[in-house]
Amino acid sequence: MDLLEYQGKELFKRFGIPVSEGRVATTPAEARKAAEEIGGAVVVKAQVLTGGRGKAGGVKLADDPADAEQKANDILGLDINGHIVRTLWIESASDIAKEYYLSITFDRGAKKPLFMFTTQGGMEIEEVAAKDPDALVRLHVDALEGYQPWIARRLVYGAGVEDPGEQKQIADIIGKLYRCFVESDAMLTEINPLIVTPDGTVKALDSKFTVDDSALYRHEDVAALRDTSAADPLEALAREKGVTYVKLDGSVGILGNGAGLSMSTVDVVVTAGGKPANFCDLGGGGNAQGVVDALEVITRDAQVKSIFFNIFGGITRCDEVARGVLEAVERMRIELPIVVRLDGTNADEGRRILAEAAPPNLHVEPTMLDAAKRAVELAA
């Protein structure tokens, strides 16, 4: 789960990482009030889960409360890479002398948390890595050794921070960020830029924060922050139903069981000359209700012309899936053509159930490739 800037900063603050004072606003009037409370110049920042806010006009300086209201009015409702701005973060404006970059990510290959730090902040880290790789210090942490003070020294001295006051503040932030990363069950925490003000104070001016979905059960406060308002409405519905769903742009609705097989189904539909309307994974333990929920999401997409149901049963039992398909077709009066391919656990029983009911829009095919071709034909 990705957090908005202000949500990530709230967590930073909880772990003692310095951030600017700010307020959330969802209307221009709230923005004005926030600016009044904060006092002085403020920055009005669009809260959206996508990059490039600045270039898109989503971040603006405001000199006073009236100006903040005006800027909020400009920014609210903007479409930034498909994300509509509905929330703003109003924070005290900072003077910036230097911009650094600090992050911890989950390095899946090394199976260790990875610190990255550079004094070349304010731009994308990939850019720094490409242009000036020596300026970027990368350092893995052993999960059992945990954070030790030498780690901060390697980063700070390695990146060439020379001012002792900065060294001290940044080392402190590095230690706190690690605690924040571990104790928040984060997959990514990034501060870009980590700024130094003209008077030498170091603080986090932005946040990028991803929390492990599997650990949300023990972070109820974080789980409650999920912002569904800005997301694609179909994806929001899917999430509500507990269905793994990604909207694509074609006409063949796709439902598989398991991420790999579902991805492969998308590929095979493309190979057969079709355009997939979505990626939808029934998951490992798919039962009848799961099938009904998934079909409800897929059929809401008006672009869908046919549905391809690709199931290879393991822990999933094909007879359960067959019952779910029939139930959904009946309950939701689905008239779109549905192509079904069943293999694996209880596949014979599943095919028998479908053959007995035999609704007219249901097409059972023996192989994945045959089924894909048929679904593409039927969508044409």
Place this chain on the structure above:
Amino acid sequence: MDLLEYQGKELFKRFGIPVSEGRVATTPAEARKAAEEIGGAVVVKAQVLTGGRGKAGGVKLADDPADAEQKANDILGLDINGHIVRTLWIESASDIAKEYYLSITFDRGAKKPLFMFTTQGGMEIEEVAAKDPDALVRLHVDALEGYQPWIARRLVYGAGVEDPGEQKQIADIIGKLYRCFVESDAMLTEINPLIVTPDGTVKALDSKFTVDDSALYRHEDVAALRDTSAADPLEALAREKGVTYVKLDGSVGILGNGAGLSMSTVDVVVTAGGKPANFCDLGGGGNAQGVVDALEVITRDAQVKSIFFNIFGGITRCDEVARGVLEAVERMRIELPIVVRLDGTNADEGRRILAEAAPPNLHVEPTMLDAAKRAVELAA
């Protein structure tokens, strides 16, 4: 540093391990007041850092406050294995249905914390280990894996605890005791007995608790608990001066640098037919002031007839030691014979300094064995 029962229980309580309500008392009147506050029958327990309190009459049941006052009067001032009782712990009396044993020690050989648990509590664990080894469950913990719930299951099921309510409470105490052990920097935490009351409640009826001296700097509250009143006055003085000192029963005062050499010096004096008056280790970095402090402690012992100064310099510099000896002899007007043996770092310089000053009671010998013989002669 060893803690008294009530001090250990205070730490148990801090980590959520159930103990009985109680009060500290140092006079019979305080004991009465404590019993009044607690209400009902109480147990009056001598607080001394030695075993066998019960047999020595240091633990007594009192039916009411007047009785508590009487029992406190009986116990205060008792000599239990050389420890004079000056502090009492008055706690609510418990009905006991079962007595178990639970401890965590620092297993130096395995280099892991070691849990021990048995349902045969209330006696010395060595006795259980000898009489019924199968009844004692021993389980090491990997320091980096840390405490995991399976550890409690291995102990509880392994020892044959059958009541589910007990299993649950004991498992909970096991987890808390591990946290207490680690976070208090303990070298030993022992609950003997861990009792089950007739209504099935489990709690710690006693505590044995040793905290790592090297970690006391980060446990100021624990460090402040050190009870010097009950210890040997010379050992208390030594501790105050930061000198490692153990009182023995002979006439040759011994001062070495390093624990091993000091122990060996004691042995060599015995081999030479003498009786050591003490073990005293100047430590690794002994300087002139350290020498003065150590001599102050040793010369306070009226039994001392001669002093054997055995120094092999490494990090310790013999010239420093020589200066310290001369300074002490002069300042404290020591007239006892002092036999000095110097070797190692700056030994020639040290011997030269002593030879130049040459106070009449100072005898410099070339080897440890020669010096021991001389010190024994001079003590005779």
Place this chain on the structure above:
Amino acid sequence: MAIIVDRDTRLVVAGLTGSEGRFHGLRNRAYGTNLVAGVTPGKGGQDVEGVPVFDTVAEAVSEAGANTSMIFVPARFAPDAIYEAVDAGIQTVICITEHIPAHEMLRVYTYVRPKGVTLIGPNCPGVLSPGKANVGIIPAEVFQAGSIGLVSRSGTLTYQIGNELAQRGLGNSSIVGIGGDPIVGSSFIDILEKFEGDPETEYVVLVGEIGGDEEEKAAQYVADHLSKPVFSYIAGFSAPPGKTMGHAGAIISGSSGTAAAKKDALEAVGIKVGTTPTEVAELVVAAAA
């Protein structure tokens, strides 16, 4: 031989008395796996259709001689169950449980790894060595015994490819689903190493997917260490950038993690890559038949 599970496997199931653990545990036994014990705290002394249940893994090892553990307990209890198994001396742990927090698996992995224990999963379908043993949820009936080692990040996709091979008359030495979580106990490389050392395995099929660089690393490992022909299939050629495709790490970010880049890396070291499950099966047939 085969790898990881075989006729020497003596299986204990953590969570055998739960509904899923019972269903799949007994299914594994029905296949021929030597299921010797279950572990459920508080249920020691009971049995599940004749399989003794113990309170602790240590007892399952000392009383029933278990050497392999399948973890089927809920995510909150799974890390503890893995530690328990490893510390009781179990040498092979196969963790089916999904949704274990990544930071917990990170600590488990870091602890287990230096001990030389084979940990498969979590969030994986398990390991099947056709004709010998099945530990996990892989539907054994679609696979035949044979000489092709199969390793995959994905469960159902593995079945699909095994099925395509079986339809063409080819069988497998072992099928290993390593799981799709951010931290898994065994990587592609770990399994490739085992297949290289297994005399029954003559060919290897590696089934990857978008995201990360495990396939690229595997390609390098194959170039450096494998004498056996390797074939590959990558899922997600049509995946859009920036969208997580089901598995936590299946995401294309910027230009990295694409199926095309992985295909290039694999082909650069001589591995033939199919773009559909059918195509990879046909590539293997062309080489092996």
Place this chain on the structure above:
Amino acid sequence: MAIIVDRDTRLVVAGLTGSEGRFHGLRNRAYGTNLVAGVTPGKGGQDVEGVPVFDTVAEAVSEAGANTSMIFVPARFAPDAIYEAVDAGIQTVICITEHIPAHEMLRVYTYVRPKGVTLIGPNCPGVLSPGKANVGIIPAEVFQAGSIGLVSRSGTLTYQIGNELAQRGLGNSSIVGIGGDPIVGSSFIDILEKFEGDPETEYVVLVGEIGGDEEEKAAQYVADHLSKPVFSYIAGFSAPPGKTMGHAGAIISGSSGTAAAKKDALEAVGIKVGTTPTEVAELVVAAAA
């Protein structure tokens, strides 16, 4: 050869700019040890009598080729310094610092051990290989080069015995003070194993003391693994029960940990035990001279 430190040692001193670190570091260099660097955060770029100082151990490794670290920083910083050295790839760490909390050393030990790093100490005098290198605070001038390996829990006692040997014309291959703390990086057994593998070592003297059972375990190890004659001295024959004799673990509790029990255990496997430093030196002379 010799063990642990020799002419291939390239030493970095953590805390070289402190007064004790400087004194002993330069003394080690004066003896002939190849002192290549110091590490003090914030003092990178300075030098101590020509020895370059770096901010991090990683730099001391990459810039100065350090392969051995001597830790001379205060107890609160020492665990961090050990982790830093090990993670920078240093293979031999000798920690002189005393008063490190035991729980911290426990975690350090558990982390370092599986990495195959040689950790000596903490709270130890270091290692001297006469004529080759001296890392620590052992007064090298009292030892001669020779064929006797010496290992001890105690610093000054080691000097005493080395001195007694030298007075009798015998020298040492290496002298190792393993330290007297509850958790030390290398046990008697670890060092015995190294002496057994060192061609220059012909005899071994093991200097123990009361408390614990390390000497008993060492006896068993000698019986099982050592081909070279071993002699021993145990300090504390006259120690009273229940009193800690300086070192944290030097305590006789009940009947266990006594010098007599240790002597018996050692003699039971054929190790000759002296009851004074002079006696053990004479035993070695009788065998070696």
